[in-house]
Amino acid sequence: MIDRQIKDEIEEFLFTEAEVLDDRKLKAWLLMLTDDIEYVIPTRVSRDRDSDISQFSEESYHMFDDIHSLTARVARLGTEFAWSDNPAPRTRRYVTNVRLIQASEKGASVKSNLLLYWSIDESQHLISGERHDNFRRENGGWKLSKRTVLLDHVVLPTPNLATFL
Amino acid sequence: MSNVKPGNYTDSGSERSTTISHAENNTQQLKGEVLITSMQDSLKLGLVPINIYNDEEIYRLELERIFLRNWIFLAHESEIPNVGDYVQRSIGQDSFIVVRDSQGKIRVHLDVCRHRGARLCVGDRGNTEVFRCPYHGWTYDTDGNLTGVPNRTQAYQGLKLDEWGLVSAPRVESYRGLVFTCLDPEIMSLEDYLGDFRWYLDIHLGLSPEGMEVIGDPHRWNVNADWKSGSDNFAGDSYHTQSLHRSILEIGLASKSAAGSGGSPNDIHVTECSGHSTSIRRNDPGSVFYWGYPEELHMTFSKSDLSFEQRELAERSVVHTGTIFPNLSLIHIGGTDDPAKPIAAWFSLRQWQPRGPGKMEAWSWTLVPKEASKEYKQRAHRVAVANFSPSGNFEQDDVVVWAGVARAGRGAYASHIGLHLNFQMGMEGMSQARQMTDWVGPGVVYDSNLEEGVQRTFFNSWLKSMVR
Structure with missing residues (x-):
C-alpha cells in the first residue's frame, strides 16, 4: 500500500519534471535535484551479445555531472550566446514504464523509459533510453538524487546534447 | 571557367577579389571538377567556394582522392x-x-x-x-x-x-600510439607524412615518459555538417572563440587566455607544416602551466624526452588546437565544469568522419598521461566531457554553426553566383600578423593568431589531393 502511494508520487514527479524540462524552466528543474545529485550518461558500444563486458562504459560518459556542473550548464544555456539552444528547440519527453525497484518512506529507486523528441530548426530527432533514478524525501517532498541514463544509441543521433535527459 | 566573382556581393572592395578567373558562362553551376579547378585560383586569394561543403560530386571525389590516398x-x-x-x-x-x-x-x-x-x-x-x-x-x-x-x-x-x-x-603504421592506415600502397611513410608537424605532435604525445592513454570509449555523434568544417575549425580558428563561445566566458568556465579574443602577443599560428597546422595560446614567458595539469605531473613531464625548446613551449602552453590532414584534429586544453573548481587539463583527439555530402559522424577521444592518478583521470574526463563532447559547453555551439555552412553549401543560388567564403585573414594588407624569423620550431609561423593561414593550409592540402 505504501509502495503504491510512493509509486504514484514518483510518477507524478517524473511527469512534472518532463513538463518543466519541455517548458524550458531549467532553474526550476535544478530545484528538483538534491545537492548531492549524480547525473550520469555513460557512452555505449555495440558488443557481441554473449560478451561478459557491459556495453555501457564505466570510464567514459556523455555527461557526468553534479549539482555545480549542472548549474553551470543551466547558466550557460541562460546566456544570450547559447547558440545550441537558439532558436528554441521543441522537445517532448515521454516518460513511461515506471517501475518501482525499492522504496521506503525516505527513499526510492525507480526505473523508467524515456523517449525524447527533439527538434531544432528543420532537424528532428528521437533519443531513447532507460533511466535508473534514485529519489530522496526532503522536507516532505521528493527530490532526484541520482540519475543514470542508459541510452539506446551507440552513435548519438543529435548534433549535440544541449538538453537534459 | 565558371563564374567566380566574390567581390560582387561583399562590400570588402578588395581589388584582388575581382581579378580571379572570369566567367564564360554565368549560369553554369560550380560543380565537381569545375569547383576544384576554380579553387586553384581562388584559394591563392584566400577564397573558398561554399558549395564544397555540401556537394554530391565533391563528396564522391573526396572519398576517392583524399580518403583513399592519405594516412587516415x-x-x-x-x-x-x-x-x-x-x-x-x-x-x-x-x-x-x-x-x-x-x-x-x-x-x-x-x-x-x-x-x-x-x-x-x-x-x-x-x-x-x-x-x-x-x-x-x-x-x-x-x-x-x-x-x-x-x-x-x-x-x-x-x-x-x-x-x-x-x-x-596495404599500409598500417603507428606514431607514438596513434594507429593510421593508408589504402594507397605507394604513399610515403607515416613519419614522413607527419613530417615537420611531429615537432608539435611530440609535445602532446611525448609530454609524459609513459605516453598518453585513451579513457574509455570515444564519443560518437551524427552532425548535419561537412567533415571539412571540423578540420578547418580545429586547424586554428582562433577568431571564433570570442563570439561563438562567449557564453563560456560569461559564466567563467574558461579564461580569456584560453578562449577570449585572439591577438595576444603570446599567441602563434603554425601554418604549412608538412601540410598540417596548429594554433597555440601561451602564458607569459617564464610561466609553468602545462595546459593546467596538476603540479605533481609537472615533475613527470620534466623526465620526458622533449627538447629544451619543446619543453619550454609545453610549459607555457594554455591551448593547442590543430588538424592533421585530412580529418584528425587535436585539442590540448585545461578547463572546468564548474567556475568554482580548479581547471584540469586533458588532450583530445577528434575525427570528422565523412558520412555523405554535408554530413559527418564526429568522434572524440579523451587522452591523459598514463602516469596520472586514477582520480585525476576521472576528473579530467568529466571536465573534457563538460567542454568538448556532444554535451560539451564549447562543442554544443560549434556544430550548430557548421550545420549552417552545410545548409548554405547545398544552395542552388549560392552555386549559381559562385558564392565564396573569406579565408583572407593574415594575407597581405589584412592583419598585423607577421611571419616569425626567430621561432624555434618548424612550419611557417606567425606571431599572431589573428590570421587564417592555418585554415588555408588545410585547404591547400585538400586541393593538392583533389587535383592530382
Whole structure:
C-alpha cells in the first residue's frame, strides 16, 4: 500500500519534471535535484551479445555531472550566446514504464523509459533510453538524487546534447 | 571557367577579389571538377567556394582522392592492448577491423567476407581469435588468413585459401600510439607524412615518459555538417572563440587566455607544416602551466624526452588546437565544469568522419598521461566531457554553426553566383600578423593568431589531393 502511494508520487514527479524540462524552466528543474545529485550518461558500444563486458562504459560518459556542473550548464544555456539552444528547440519527453525497484518512506529507486523528441530548426530527432533514478524525501517532498541514463544509441543521433535527459 | 566573382556581393572592395578567373558562362553551376579547378585560383586569394561543403560530386571525389590516398587515423594503441582485441573503424563508407594479431601486431582488414561480402565484425569492439562469417561460415584468423571453408572437400576443393584471405590495408603504421592506415600502397611513410608537424605532435604525445592513454570509449555523434568544417575549425580558428563561445566566458568556465579574443602577443599560428597546422595560446614567458595539469605531473613531464625548446613551449602552453590532414584534429586544453573548481587539463583527439555530402559522424577521444592518478583521470574526463563532447559547453555551439555552412553549401543560388567564403585573414594588407624569423620550431609561423593561414593550409592540402 505504501509502495503504491510512493509509486504514484514518483510518477507524478517524473511527469512534472518532463513538463518543466519541455517548458524550458531549467532553474526550476535544478530545484528538483538534491545537492548531492549524480547525473550520469555513460557512452555505449555495440558488443557481441554473449560478451561478459557491459556495453555501457564505466570510464567514459556523455555527461557526468553534479549539482555545480549542472548549474553551470543551466547558466550557460541562460546566456544570450547559447547558440545550441537558439532558436528554441521543441522537445517532448515521454516518460513511461515506471517501475518501482525499492522504496521506503525516505527513499526510492525507480526505473523508467524515456523517449525524447527533439527538434531544432528543420532537424528532428528521437533519443531513447532507460533511466535508473534514485529519489530522496526532503522536507516532505521528493527530490532526484541520482540519475543514470542508459541510452539506446551507440552513435548519438543529435548534433549535440544541449538538453537534459 | 565558371563564374567566380566574390567581390560582387561583399562590400570588402578588395581589388584582388575581382581579378580571379572570369566567367564564360554565368549560369553554369560550380560543380565537381569545375569547383576544384576554380579553387586553384581562388584559394591563392584566400577564397573558398561554399558549395564544397555540401556537394554530391565533391563528396564522391573526396572519398576517392583524399580518403583513399592519405594516412587516415583509425585508433589509439591503448584501445586494443591485448592479443585478439579489435575495434571497428571506418574510412568514408568502408568498414575496417583494427585488430591486434596473434603476434601482437596491429592489422587492419576490410570488414567484408571474401565469399559473399557479409560483415564479419560483431559489435564495435571485443576480443576474438577468429572472425567467422555468419552467412556460409568462412573463418579467418586475426592475421586475415582464410582458415576455414565449410564442406571444402565436397564444395570448394580447388579453392586456394591463401588467395582468399581478408583484404588487408596495404599500409598500417603507428606514431607514438596513434594507429593510421593508408589504402594507397605507394604513399610515403607515416613519419614522413607527419613530417615537420611531429615537432608539435611530440609535445602532446611525448609530454609524459609513459605516453598518453585513451579513457574509455570515444564519443560518437551524427552532425548535419561537412567533415571539412571540423578540420578547418580545429586547424586554428582562433577568431571564433570570442563570439561563438562567449557564453563560456560569461559564466567563467574558461579564461580569456584560453578562449577570449585572439591577438595576444603570446599567441602563434603554425601554418604549412608538412601540410598540417596548429594554433597555440601561451602564458607569459617564464610561466609553468602545462595546459593546467596538476603540479605533481609537472615533475613527470620534466623526465620526458622533449627538447629544451619543446619543453619550454609545453610549459607555457594554455591551448593547442590543430588538424592533421585530412580529418584528425587535436585539442590540448585545461578547463572546468564548474567556475568554482580548479581547471584540469586533458588532450583530445577528434575525427570528422565523412558520412555523405554535408554530413559527418564526429568522434572524440579523451587522452591523459598514463602516469596520472586514477582520480585525476576521472576528473579530467568529466571536465573534457563538460567542454568538448556532444554535451560539451564549447562543442554544443560549434556544430550548430557548421550545420549552417552545410545548409548554405547545398544552395542552388549560392552555386549559381559562385558564392565564396573569406579565408583572407593574415594575407597581405589584412592583419598585423607577421611571419616569425626567430621561432624555434618548424612550419611557417606567425606571431599572431589573428590570421587564417592555418585554415588555408588545410585547404591547400585538400586541393593538392583533389587535383592530382
